[in-house]
Amino acid sequence: MITRVCISINNACNLRCKYCHFHEKEDYIENSPMDILKILDNIKFHIKKYEIESFKIGFVGNGEPMLSFPELQTYIDYISEELKKGIISAYTITNGVSLSEDMLVFLKEHNVNVGFSIDGLKDVHDKWRCHSYDKVMSNIELYRKINGKYPSMNCTVGADVIANTEATISFFEQFKNRVTFSRMIGQYGISMSEFKQFMTQAQERLNVRTGGYDCTMYGGLCGAGINNLFYANGGIYICGNCIDMGNSIPYDTPIDEVSFDVPNFDRVNCYKESFT
Numbered sequence: 290m291i292t293r294v295c296i297s298i299n300n301a302c303n304l305r306c307k308y309c310h311f312h313e314k315e316d317y318i319e320n321s322p323m324d325i326l327k328i329l330d331n332i333k334f335h336i337k338k339y340e341i342e343s344f345k346i347g348f349v350g351n352g353e354p355m356l357s358f359p360e361l362q363t364y365i366d367y368i369s370e371e372l373k374k375g376i377i378s379a380y381t382i383t384n385g386v387s388l389s390e391d392m393l394v395f396l397k398e399h400n401v402n403v404g405f406s407i408d409g410l411k412d413v414h415d416k417w418r419c420h421s422y423d424k425v426m427s428n429i430e431l432y433r434k435i436n437g438k439y440p441s442m443n444c445t446v447g448a449d450v451i452a453n454t455e456a457t458i459s460f461f462e463q464f465k466n467r468v469t470f471s472r473m474i475g476q477y478g479i480s481m482s483e484f485k486q487f488m489t490q491a492q493e494r495l496n497v498r499t500g501g502y503d504c505t506m507y508g509g510l511c512g513a514g515i516n517n518l519f520y521a522n523g524g525i526y527i528c529g530n531c532i533d534m535g536n537s538i539p540y541d542t543p544i545d546e547v548s549f550d551v552p553n554f555d556r557v558n559c560y561k562e563s564f565t
């Protein structure tokens with residue numbers, strides 16, 4: 290049963306992070322338009338039909354969602370009733386560079402969770418994320434001023450984070466928030482065992498997102514074909530990392546007609562890595 294989707298609302302970013310796997314996949318990212326209100330209609334229909342009490346939508350994907358903020362506002366307004374009732378919970382993840390007070394207030398008023406991508410230590414973050422540390426930290430403080438607490442944060446774990454494990458964990462400890470660590474993949478990627486070792490240490494001191502049929506990149510099990518869909522490029526994909534596998538389904542397909550026929554496999558491993 291599908292209870293979560295991620296929707297990529299644009300293919301644009303104002304950073305060019307060294308490890309960004311969307312840039313590595315640029316050949317597969319097209320600007321095929323999607324009527325996102327139609328996707329939201331399909332989600333509302335699916336929720337009603339299956340009496341789903343809690344459905345999660347991530348407005349995340351191939352780019353930086355804040356660069357399409359007016360459109361994002363339209364989508365959030367369109368599901369505002371469901372957000373208010375808690376039937377839908379929504380989140381977005383930002384690189385933290387282009388945010389304003391008005392944007393953060395709007396997201397707060399509509400119960401949309403905002404995660405900031407920050408890779409811990411300034412030197413490490415700046416090396417991989419285009420020297421954006423100071424700007425991101427100042428917008429994290431702006432978020433705290435508006436919300437009275439620090440936002441959730443997303444950190445990509447590569448060799449430099451591993452080399453600074455203790456200092457990185459201490460960095461995140463100061464915020465007393467929820468941290469999602471994801472394994473760096475692609476040409477600069479680290480092994481699953483290195484990532485697991487890091488996660489074990491991080492979990493001892495931090496509120497870390499883990500577990501469940503989600504994604505091995507975040508320390509969970511692979512949820513491919515179980516409960517999650519990824520919308521981008523005018524199509525529906527197994528997940529954001531599978532857009533280069535070529536088997537997309539038209540974006541406006543009713544959710545209960547979407548099937549990727551994922552064969553049985555050991556879900557401690559990544560579906561894509563297991564079959565390609």
Ligand code: SF4
Pocket residue numbers: 302303304305306308309310311312351352353384
């Ligand atoms: S901010 Fe995100 S989408 Fe943009 S380049 Fe960096 S990793 Fe890629």
Ligand code: SF4
Pocket residue numbers: 503504505506510511512513527528529530531558559560561562
């Ligand atoms: S296929 Fe790989 S990247 Fe996609 S959800 Fe599964 S573990 Fe994550």
